[in-house]
Every structure is written in C-alpha cells, then in structure tokens.
Amino acid sequence: MRCPYCTYLESKVVDSRSTEENTTIRRRRECLECGKRFTTYERIDELPIMVVKRNGGRERFDRNKLLNGLLKSCEKRPISRDQLEGIVNSVEQQIRNQMEDEIETTVIGELVMNYLSKLDEVAYVRFASVYRQFKDIETFRMELDKLLGE
Template sequence: MKCPYCTNLESKVIDSRATEDNTTIRRRRECLNCGKRFTTYERIDDLPVMVIKSGGNRERFNRNKILNGLLKACEKRPVSREQLESIVNSIEQKVKNQMENEVDSTIIGELVMDHLRNIDEVAYVRFASVYREFKDIETFRQELDKLLGN
C-alpha cells in the first residue's frame, strides 16, 4: 500500500476491523519509511454498476463522487465523517441490491437528499441547490417551503 505522505510502498497494519455494516474492512497502517499513519478500506470488488447521467452518457458508479458531494454539502456542519461514510455505504448497497447493471443518476441524487434531509437540513438545502440547479430565488423558496412543510 502506497503511503500518501512519502509514497513509500512498505507499510504495516496496526489495526484491522470490520465496519458496522460488515461490508468493508478498515485498516490502520503505519508507513515503514516515514512512520506516519493512514487508513485504508478494503471491500469486495464486484461487477460494476453504470450510472446514466442526465445527458445520456454512462460512467461507472463511483462512491467517492457521492462522498465528495456530501463533504461539500456538510462543510462546517455538525456531521461526522462516519455518518457520511454510512450514507455512502447505504446508497451503494441500495444501488447494487437492485440487481440492475445501470441506474439513473437522479435515483442516486434523490437517495442522497433523503439521507441529508434526515441528518442536517442546511446540508440538505446546500446539496439540493446544486443538484436541482436552482435557477432563481423562487425555486429555492419552493424547496424551503417543502422542507418546512408549508
């Protein structure tokens, strides 16, 4: 495993444990060159699911894209990295459990918004404003009204 600090290829595993949902193994490693510690995750690599984007093009399902979107939406919010990882794991499981080779990107976006709505309303509105491409203040207000139950 390549060290993210010094790019040395030698490291040792200090701690290894399964995540709560038992789909991933978390390994804490220490670089044998610089001594810094880093975390890696190991999961089963199965058949790829393709995501159909809004323009019709297809790309491989990428959990990191979802995580990055969540990190941006939850920036400076009281949401832990573990909560975000759990959301990504849940979405990934739902997508893979449908037993389909392809999934529409809108389904993934709606799943993300459902999770965010339940953990942090500000993060939800941030994500929705980008995902739904609010064009003006009126569409933004309509989304807030839905959130507030008006």
C-alpha cells in the same frame, strides 16, 4: 496464495477476521516454505454499476465522488465523516440491492437527499440546490417551503 517473501505458492491461514464493515475478510497467513507471516484481504469482486448522467453519458459508480459531494454540502456543519460514509454505504447498498447494472443520477440524488433531510436541513438544502440546479430564487423558495412544511 504466493508468499511475498519467497514466492512459495502454499500457505496456511493462521487467523481470519471480518472488517468492521463486514465487506472484507482479513486473513493472517504463514508460508509453508519460509515460515514468515503475511496478511491478505479477501473481498467480493462486484460487477461495476454504470451511472447514467443527465446528458445521457455513462460512467462507473464512484463512491468517492458521492462522498466528495456530501463533504461539500456538509462543510462547516456538525456532521462527522463517519455519518457521511454511512450515507454513502447505505446509498451504495440500496443501488446494489436493485440488481440493475445501470442507474440514473436522479435516483442516486433522491436517495442522498432522503438521508440528508433527516440528518441536517442546511446540508440538505445545499445538496438540493446543486443537484436540482435551482435556476432562480423562486425554485429555491419552493424547496424551502416544502422542507418547512414537513
């Protein structure tokens, strides 16, 4: 590890800790040349997951895009950002556990709706209305009936 102060290539690890999410290791290092301390973060370099869109196009899985969609669905609802980030983390973990390099948007949408239906019914209906592209009031009513029937 190159020292950011003197560019010397050797350092010793003084302290190591996992982050709260256990996705990264924080290491406090001390340069063996100049003695200054600096922090590095170590994480697993995961292969990108490609999302297959409805039109057949492909793009990299973007957790921020998913989080933004959830934020819109949950606007003015009593749902914390931590809860939404928890949903995104869970969905991403389920996707990675499938060990596939591609996943369809329909699978991601269904996973998200499964979590939202347990968390907040209004947010669920908002998300479903965009995700399922309700074309008319009848489709919307059928989704509400299904929700009320559970």
